[in-house]
Amino acid sequence: MVRLALGVVFFLVATPALADPCKAIPDKGPRPAWARAGHVVTGPVHYIVDGDGLCIGPSSDPATWVEIRLADLYAPELREPGGAAAKAALVRATHNRTLTCTAVKGDNGRVVSYDRLIATCRVGRLGLAELMRRQGVAEGGRGFSGR
DSSP states (O other): OHHHHHHHHHHHOOOGGGSSOOOSSOSSSOOOTTOSTTOEEEEEEEEEEETTEEEEOSSSOGGGOEEEEETTOOOOOTTSTTHHHHHHHHHHHHTTOEEEEEEOOOTTSOSEETTEEEEEEEETTEEHHHHHHHTTOOOOSTTOOOO
16 A cells, blocks of 8 residues: 555656656657557556656656557646546556557647657556546546537
């Protein structure tokens, strides 16, 4: 239980050093050739950005971590009502789990938005967005169209 609590604290506390630790897609410059629709990224969760953003990668090296923006969930922004709860729900849904994420084209027709791969993710056979909805995460962040 203490280990889980420490893990939750790690994911929820943002520090300047961890502001954007995912480096597989650079902040500036050309995107990697592999960042295209259909590309699959598998690995453990290393960092939770917010309620619909996280970093996964095959190793403990942040240079291998891919920042994922969930294509099928629009969580409230952290500063909006429900934002912190959405982030906490994502921590619970992914703690000590390996994800499989498949890149898709977002609403804007792009696969990469800023330095994030737009993707749908699964925890085993379950969709991560569905797991989040089952936890009661209310959608409503930027880009939400009221599905």
